[in-house]
Amino acid sequence: MDCAEILKILPDYTVGALEEHIAAHVRAHLAECESCRRELRALENTGALLGPMPAVDAPRDLWAAIQAQLEPRARRKPAWRVYWKPTVAVAAAAAILIAVLLAWPLMQAPVPLTPDLPVLATAEGTSYAEAQIAGAWDQPLADEASLALAMAVIEPENSGEMIQ
């Protein structure tokens, strides 16, 4: 490899993105070539210039300030609540009564149970978000609790190797 070829892949070499046999070629060239070594140092200095930043706590009242400015968004309601108006209710009650009377003889016969469908097998046209909400409908706190738990477990192992 000549200098031009080396310089082209030197940034990838710097961050450890090259396959080992190519990296070996680069190392061999660097051992011989002062000008490419100088370029390597410039790339490494660039990395050193970038950080890390100190992580600092946000002001304590920041969430309160944010929350005060969140416009309410129409939350999706279950269909029965949208249509549950008094006039509709009377008609619905009458319809249910008639249906029960008509269906009474049928209800004496055994009815096969419908198995529960998996949440992620969403029907065509159902958004992913709706599927997620449906999944959590009966356990409103499950997601927060498991997220907090997962965070607690994951937080301490942030100390992976850094590219310099």
Next chain:
Amino acid sequence: MSTEAAEEKVVAKAQAGDQRAFGTLYSQYGRVIYSIIRHMIGNEETAADLAQETFIRAWRSLPRLQEPKAFGGWLRMIALNLTRDWVRADRPTEPLDGENDEEMARQWADDEAGPADRLRTSEQQRQVTEAVHRLNEDQRLVIVMHHLEGKPVAEIGRELGIPVGTVLSRLARGREALRIKLAPYVEE
């Protein structure tokens, strides 16, 4: 349930209008968003304002977020773009003239680094921030997550839903672009 899956559910609830779920996302991301902005701007008060604006804009745009699992990267991009716009807006450069100079010189008198060093450092920091802001979004995001936040590449790949090889190649191209823009500071 994995962290990612748990977070996706919280994001979906926030998308549907649940402010409490959005509060959970704030407790997860508030600190890092504030830290990034503050690091780039160097001013607590403005950083708090911009962090606040970041979350308010995120709340408004959340229903349009296609991939709930992309929330973290998407939120950082809102913060980075707001920060860039703030930095670039036409405003007087604060402490570089008149009485402020003397004031700063007095504050620095006891420091180990003299005023000249401090001025050079703050100018260097400004140049670094500007160079980062000029990167394309993909490169900017991985550079910030890896170099500023100190996240390992595997974790970045998981969070952004991209292969580690892609993270590395964005880091390499970003590094290459920054090395050229920051030549006076990095060449020996």
